[in-house]
Each structure stands twice: as structure tokens, then as C-alpha cells.
Amino acid sequence: MLMALSILIQLLVAGFVMFIPWLLWPRKSSDPYGLFHLSLNRLPNDDPRELPKTEWLNMGFWKDVTTFPDACQALAKKLIQAAQIKHGARVLDVGHGTGESLTFLLSNPSVNLISSLTGITSLTTHHNRSLERLSQIKVPKDTEINLYEGDAVYRPGAVRHPLDPNSHATFDAILALDCAYHFKTRELFLRQSFEHLAPGGRLLLRIFVWMQPNWKDGKVPRYIEQLERISFVDVTMEDISEDVFPGFVEFLKGRVLVGEYSDG
Numbered sequence: 066m067l068m069a070l071s072i073l074i075q076l077l078v079a080g081f082v083m084f085i086p087w088l089l090w091p092r093k094s095s096d097p098y099g100l101f102h103l104s105l106n107r108l109p110n111d112d113p114r115e116l117p118k119t120e121w122l123n124m125g126f127w128k129d130v131t132t133f134p135d136a137c138q139a140l141a142k143k144l145i146q147a148a149q150i151k152h153g154a155r156v157l158d159v160g161h162g163t164g165e166s167l168t169f170l171l172s173n174p175s176v177n178l179i180s181s182l183t184g185i186t187s188l189t190t191h192h193n194r195s196l197e198r199l200s201q202i203k204v205p206k207d208t209e210i211n212l213y214e215g216d217a218v219y220r221p222g223a224v225r226h227p228l229d230p231n232s233h234a235t236f237d238a239i240l241a242l243d244c245a246y247h248f249k250t251r252e253l254f255l256r257q258s259f260e261h262l263a264p265g266g267r268l269l270l271r272i273f274v275w276m277q278p279n280w281k282d283g284k285v286p287r288y289i290e291q292l293e294r295i296s297f298v299d300v301t302m303e304d305i306s307e308d309v310f311p312g313f314v315e316f317l318k319g320r321v322l323v324g325e326y327s328d329g
């Protein structure tokens with residue numbers, strides 16, 4: 066069985082890692098519903114009393130785009146294209162937020178018709194909102210949808226989980242667009258994903274790697290070793306830092322200046 070894995074790598078400059086999650090995921094008290102990201106999706110000409118048209122929650126791929134939703138969609142598209150989703154594929158989307166990537170997978174013309182789409186997210190609000198949003202779009206009638214609420218990693222006792230070792234369900238693609246750094250542990254997630262990939266299936270992750278002068282000899286090879294131990298093959302990595310951080314930081318700076326981050 067051959068399972069390939071593509072990873073988009075980002076090199077992080079130490080200061081940013083503290084800064085960005087704090088801005089994107091404010092303290093619980095100020096965002097009890099986990100819906101803070103909606104404001105990031107609002108475009109300058111949108112009516113502030115209405116919900117924004119998109120609900121992306123990632124750092125974006127800022128190449129030839131200027132808005133947050135476009136950048137987020139570009140990043141999602143990049144990862145999804147690397148998954149090489151074929152007609153009739155079964156796809157698992159891990160950590161899908163309030164469902165924008167699910168919507169994209171179901172309705173963007175660049176994605177082949179999926180036969181089953183499974184999602185898991187750990188926040189109840191995100192799970193609920195995703196269900197609500199999918200009920201508002203036209204889901205292809207041949208596509209089965211299963212949304213789960215829970216941690217990406219299966220733990221004994223979980224009632225329903227797509228990576229349950231007792232379930233024989235497999236996926237042709239497992240996508241983790243923006244949450245691979247939350248996994249506890251990464252090793253468990255990678256093993257469970259491997260067990261649930263169909264032959265020839267692909268796992269796509271976007272990860273952060275701390276920037277070090279000799280990173281090429283350090284963390285990245287260790288990551289690859291870990292994957293190879295689990296028996297993944299065809300591991301490819303692409304460094305996308307240059308098209309993520311400068312654009313994302315510019316975008317946030319603009320927002321901070323106009324006072325979007327007052328803590329109330």
C-alpha cells in the first residue's frame with residue numbers, strides 16, 4: 066500500500082508565533098463562541114450588520130491576492146490541489162472551522178465530485194455553524210456528508226470518530242489545512258491517519274517549522290523520518306513561508322491600525 070503525504074511547510078520567525086495566534090485566536094473570554102474569524106472575512110464594502118460572505122480561518126497564501134478571503138481560499142486550493150482528489154473520492158477534512166473549506170470542497174468547480182465528505186472540528190460552535198452552512202448550499206446529491214465534533218486525534222472512549230481504530234472507513238484524502246500544530250500528539254494523528262487512508266491515499270498537512278539557520282538538517286528531516294517510520298511514502302514538502310507571512314502580517318497590521326482588536 067502506498068500512501069503519499071504532501072506537506073506545505075512554513076518557516077516561522079520566533080516572534081511571530083506568539084504574535085499571530087494571539088491575534089487570530091484571542092483569549093477565551095473575549096471570544097467565547099470561536100467566531101472571531103468572521104470579522105477577518107469582512108471586505109471593506111461589506112455591510113457591517115450582515116455576516117461576511119466567507120468564513121475562512123487560516124493565514125492565507127498571499128500571492129497575487131489582496132484580500133483575506135482570497136488569500137485563505139488560495140491556500141485551501143493549494144492544499145486541495147496537492148491532494149489530487151479524483152471523481153468519487155472520499156475526503157476527510159480535519160479542523161474545518163465553521164465550514165468554509167467544506168463548502169469549497171463541495172462547490173468549487175476546480176474540485177472533482179466527492180462521494181463522501183467527512184469533517185471533524187473540536188468546537189461545538191464551529192460544528193453547529195458548519196452544519197447550518199452546509200444546509201444552506203446545494204450539496205451534490207451523490208455526496209454523503211458526515212460531520213463530527215471532537216479532537217482530531219482519536220482517544221479511547223470517543224463515541225463517534227472518523228479515525229476510530231474499530232472503524233474500517235478509509236479516505237482517499239485527509240486534509241489538515243490549518244490545525245496540524247494543535248495535534249496531541251502529532252505522532253498519534255499521523256498513525257491514525259495512515260491507518261485510515263485508502264491505498265494510494267494522501268495526507269495533506271500545513272505545518273510550521275521554527276526557523277533555524279540549519280533547518281534543512283534539523284527538524285524537517287526528523288519529520289520525514291517520523292513519517293517514514295509510520296510507512297508513508299512519497300513525502301514531499303514545499304516551503305510556502307514567503308507567500309504567507311509577509312502578506313498575513315501586512316493584513317493584520319492594517320486591521321490593528323483601524324482598531325479591530327480592542328478587547329472590550
Ligand SMILES: *[C@@H]1O[C@H](CO)[C@@H](O)[C@H](O)[C@H]1NC(C)=O
Pocket residue numbers: 189190193
Ligand atoms: C449546537 O447545536 C445543538 C443542537 O442543535 C444545541 O443543543 C447546542 O446548544 C448548540 N451549541 C452551541 C454552542 O451552539
